[in-house]
Amino acid sequence: MRLMTASEASRNFASVLDRAEHGETIVITRGGRRLALIGPAPVANGGDFSDALTAFRARHPEDDPAYEDDVLGSRELLTQDDPWSD
Known part of the structure; x- marks a missing residue:
């Protein structure tokens, strides 16, 4: 340090x-x-994603009417522009 x-x-x-x-x-x-x-920024890994997906599925069963909205909403987050990009 x-x-x-x-x-x-x-x-x-x-x-x-x-x-x-x-x-x-x-x-x-x-x-x-x-x-x-x-210092260095934390880097997400596949384990983090897998844990998040497992938790998401536990909270939102696929037969839940809000499931599709939640999935589509999460896709929108992935396609948003990076506010920190040059």
């Missing part, structure tokens, strides 16, 4: 992102106090 002041992180933001991309967590400080952590 690396400590950086807010000013240092601001001046070297590309480096901060590169470090996070490679698995490092950076602690941002201001006035000697810990202010924020920047």
